[in-house]
Amino acid sequence: MKIKELTFSYQIIENKSKLSKEDLELLEKAEAVREKAYAPYSKFKVGAALRLDNNMVAAKSHYPKGIIQTVCITSSGSHSSQEHPISPCGMCRQVFAEYESIQQQPIRLILASEKGKIFIINRIQDLIPLTFYPSFLE
């Protein structure tokens, strides 16, 4: 019997003032969208923005075709006093992983909340060990 161990590392940024200019721009776009989110009962608001390979930044549900370089997700609500930001659910991770597979380039993920630390993950695949890809069905 063999036992294989998987390791995963990510960057922890103390606050948004320590982000690069490009990442800060993305976070601010995601925050602007988050504030417009409709969440009257849960008060749990989520905003997202992404940067394409042509440096275009989009913060809506529809975006032009291109290679996604970075996705930023920010949230606010009852969890926002926690030490770390929330991370995407399994279904969202799978969708991101499929994009990563189709474009054959990693997607950076920035996770932030209203307060607290920011996490930067260099590729979505790290969030899903033994990732399922549609190519398995071919």
Ligand SMILES: [Zn+2]
């Ligand atoms: Zn999700």
